[in-house]
Amino acid sequence: MGLVVKAPWPEALADLRAPESLDAFRLSLICSLSATAIAVVLGVPLAWVQARMEFRGKNLLRALTTLPMVLPPVVGGVALLLAFGRRGLIGSYLFDAYGIRLPFTTAGVILAETFVSMPFLVITVEAGLRSMNRRLEEAARTLGAHRWTVFRRVTVPLVGPSIFAGAVLCWSRALGEFGATITFAGNFPGQTQTMPLAVYLLLETRPDAAIVLSLVLVLVSLIVLVALRDRYLNVS
Amino acid sequence: MTLRANVNLRLGTLQLALGLVAAPGEVLALLGPNGAGKTTLLRALAGLQPIEAGGIELDGVTLDSPLAGAFVPAEDRSVGVLFQDYLLFPHLSVVENVAFGLRSRGADQPRQTARLWLQLMDLDAYAAAKPAQLSGGQAQRVALARALAPAPRLLLLDEPLAALDASSKVAIRRELQKHLSLFEGICLLVTHDPVDAAALADSVLVIEDGRVVQQGTLPQITARPRSRYVADLVGVNLWRGQAHDGQVSVGVASINAADSQDGDVFALVHPRAVSLYVERPDGSPRNVWRGRVTSLDFAGDRVRVRVDGPVPVVAEITSAALAELGLVGGEEVWVSFKASEVDVYSA
CATH class of the missing domain: 2.40.50.100 (RNA polymerase II/Efflux pump adaptor protein, barrel-sandwich hybrid domain)
Incomplete structure (x- = not known):
């Protein structure tokens, strides 16, 4: 509410059209959508494993998948730096072998956002898989469908609403990601400066523009929540 | 060309230990009270529940033999199942439900074949409908068509009439009877209703507490009951x-x-x-x-x-x-x- 009252409406449009705002907006969109896509590709099978398979260390796996959700994002960023930084465990190997550098790049932003937002998708999809009638999968098997066919033709369509809800939650979390991004990817305009980072920076120099950008983010979150309310309640 | 099964397994408090033999063209009813192990037996035959001892053999092929370490999973058995609650895929249309098994088994023109099945079941008008729009009797027929379409050697019917209301039961039972008489494979029918067994089956196996307590034709069984359950039924x-x-x-x-x-x-x-x-x-x-x-x-x-x-x-x-x-x-x-x-x- 405070944002709406304080918003400098006449200059608002001009602020939105400023190149740095557009850059931040574009970057935010690309990174959050990429992060969501990666989360869906990795997260749906992960949720399936957690919901359907019994193995030792399953509780540990589940704790690890939800950890980024409860971790302060900055700590997540530090962890990513330790793992994927130039001298990090995986990062040094990636750089030496392939010349790939993740920290302080756009790819780094996507990695940080995926890391922080994927748990939202995994948890939602896992809940959907658990509440689904598993006997439908058995029926598919008696009709000659092998595991992958069952997954593709029965499981995924039936948990479709959960995947969609999880993806939207994941996307909105990625869109608002700040802590892990700034720690791991820094704050370079046009390269790693997403909307939340731009807001933070503008607050120092042009508070009015910061308010306008913040409003855009609030609006996006609000639309997501309203659109998702029914589906999300059904899933959980 | 027969089914020979000797099923031994423990599931919770249920101890299943029974043997059966069935020939093609024969409808064998498994009659018994709730919790007798009838559904578990069907699951074992379908390959959804491995057995612990004994063996299951269909047309000379071993489907399950713990001793020999052989187990053919459900998807590779020539078995069709009509589930008690039908388990139609809610996201697929009626014709796609029927075509499902044909597709998974790599049949030519699954959709056309599925349509033929729907015609046979007088359901062509509902081909594009979703299962949720069907009545109980229609859903049962779709489920039967889906189970029969891939031409299984063994057809398992789990309480096919239990989910229907009494008024539609008679007509649907007659319908089912017609389709079963055309079926050339082996058919096992699980029921707790002796009327179903009388109308649909050639012979009856009475199951109680995971064991066969009596077998024969229904008149033979009811003339000389050998269990409290049958005595109460009669x-x-x-x-x-x-x-x-x-x-x-x-x-x-x-x-x-x-x-x-x-x-x-x-x-x-x-x-x-x-x-x-x-x-x-x-x-x-x-x-x-x-x-x-x-x-x-x-x-x-x-x-x-x-x-x-x-x-x-x-x-x-x-x-x-x-x-x-x-x-x-x-x-x-x-x-x-x-x-x-x-x-x-x-x-």
Whole structure:
């Protein structure tokens, strides 16, 4: 509410059209959508494993998948730096072998956002898989469908609403990601400066523009929540 | 070209240990109370539940043999299942439900074949509908078409009529009968309704507590029940006891029978042969005792009176006789029946 009252409406449009705002907006969109896509590709099978398979260390796996959700994002960023930084465990190997550098790049932003937002998708999809009638999968098997066919033709369509809800939650979390991004990817305009980072920076120099950008983010979150309310309640 | 199964497995408190043999073109009914293990047996045959000992063999091919370490999973067995709640895929249209098995098994033109099945089932008008839009009877037919479409060698029907309301049951049972008579493979039908078994099956296996307690045709089974369950279904008095010189001892009491068969026996008396009196009756009947009326069940103009005594017994009398006796439940009565009315056969 405070944002709406304080918003400098006449200059608002001009602020939105400023190149740095557009850059931040574009970057935010690309990174959050990429992060969501990666989360869906990795997260749906992960949720399936957690919901359907019994193995030792399953509780540990589940704790690890939800950890980024409860971790302060900055700590997540530090962890990513330790793992994927130039001298990090995986990062040094990636750089030496392939010349790939993740920290302080756009790819780094996507990695940080995926890391922080994927748990939202995994948890939602896992809940959907658990509440689904598993006997439908058995029926598919008696009709000659092998595991992958069952997954593709029965499981995924039936948990479709959960995947969609999880993806939207994941996307909105990625869109608002700040802590892990700034720690791991820094704050370079046009390269790693997403909307939340731009807001933070503008607050120092042009508070009015910061308010306008913040409003855009609030609006996006609000639309997501309203659109998702029914589906999300059904899933959980 | 037969099904031979010897299924042994434990699931929770259920201990399944039974064997069966079925031939093509035959419909074998598995009749038994809830929790007897009928559905678990079907799951074992379908490959959804591995067995712990024994073996399952279809057309000479071993499907499950723990000893030999062989197990063919459900998707690779030529088995069709009609589930009790049908389990149609809610996200697929009716025709796609029927085509599902054809697609997974790599059949040519699955959609066209599925359409033919729908025509056969008088359901072509619903091809594009979603399962949720179907009535119970229609859903059952779609589920049957889906199970039959890939031409399985073995068809398993799990309580195919249980989910239907009484008014549509008769017509759908007749319909099912028609389709089963055309089916060339082996068909197993699980039911707890003897009417279904009578209408649909050639022979019956009575299952109780995971074991086969009786098998044969339905008339054979109902003429000489060998379990409490069948006796209750048919509505007769059945006791198990030791016979010696025309006396069958059941617990502490004994029943006089005209048959002279010795050893472990069943004694059967039809409730209509049992008479009730307020005073101790005189005359020829040799089985006379006192008991307390515990319940009255009305069926038309007949009343079934349950009497607790040395041996619990059910008497079926007319409602006029009931009025004459003035019974409302709880009073003491005399029970009598003739020794010649007792059918004794070895257990």
